[in-house]
Amino acid sequence: MRNILKWLIFTIYKPVFKRSGESDSIYITFDDGPHPENTPLIINILEKYQTKVTFFMTGIEMEKYPNIVDEVIKSGHQIGYHSYNHSSLKKLTLKSLACDLKKGKAIAARHGFLMSLYRPPFGDLTILSFFYLITSGWKIIMWSKDSRDSYDSPELIKHTVSARTIKGGEILLFHDDYKKTVNILNDILLGYQQENIKCSLFVDQKLFLLQ
Numbered sequence: 001m002r003n004i005l006k007w008l009i010f011t012i013y014k015p016v017f018k019r020s021g022e023s024d025s026i027y028i029t030f031d032d033g034p035h036p037e038n039t040p041l042i043i044n045i046l047e048k049y050q051t052k053v054t055f056f057m058t059g060i061e062m063e064k065y066p067n068i069v070d071e072v073i074k075s076g077h078q079i080g081y082h083s084y085n086h087s088s089l090k091k092l093t094l095k096s097l098a099c100d101l102k103k104g105k106a107i108a109a110r111h112g113f114l115m116s117l118y119r120p121p122f123g124d125l126t127i128l129s130f131f132y133l134i135t136s137g138w139k140i141i142m143w144s145k146d147s148r149d150s151y152d153s154p155e156l157i158k159h160t161v162s163a164r165t166i167k168g169g170e171i172l173l174f175h176d177d178y179k180k181t182v183n184i185l186n187d188i189l190l191g192y193q194q195e196n197i198k199c200s201l202f203v204d205q206k207l208f209l210l211q
Helices: 002-012 038-048 059-064 066-074 094-110 127-135 154-160 179-194
Strands: 025-031 054-057 078-081 171-175
Touching (some): 038 179, 059 066, 059 094, 066 078, 078 094, 094 127, 154 179
Parallel strands (some): 025 054, 025 171, 054 078
């Protein structure tokens, strides 16, 4: 019964795994940053291909590297919240989750943007945490294609997310704390450019930035 209820809730108020109705546009996301060395390099590569992405950052890393957070925003990218210290929602009480989200909002405000996108660490969600997030105004963003850059070889990663294997509306998951991701990003974006695949953002920039 519990599984049926969970399925029903997630069907009605489903997190975003993929954006429907978009044949030539995808969404690139990077988790777990900002990273002091890799994130600036990723920004430079993205600039080369005029590509905008969403970084799902942890609060603890944002506080360690505020200058990189500002650089991400200045470059036209967007930032979503990946919890404060990457704790699974299965281990948090609602009170702890509320405190965690409040920290994220406060950090974002200091950098002049509205934190409204949320990606749960490990993709873990409970019914209670799910309801709390959506009723608190957060938009839950999951992914449809895992690059597996945490595990696989560079060549296998490139194949997994190549222009030939992805479809419009896909949400791609990368991590900016792996050097191999940085090393192969140029080849991946070149492939998208050659196939005229566009990369989009989840939120209008006017709604993201605090004026």
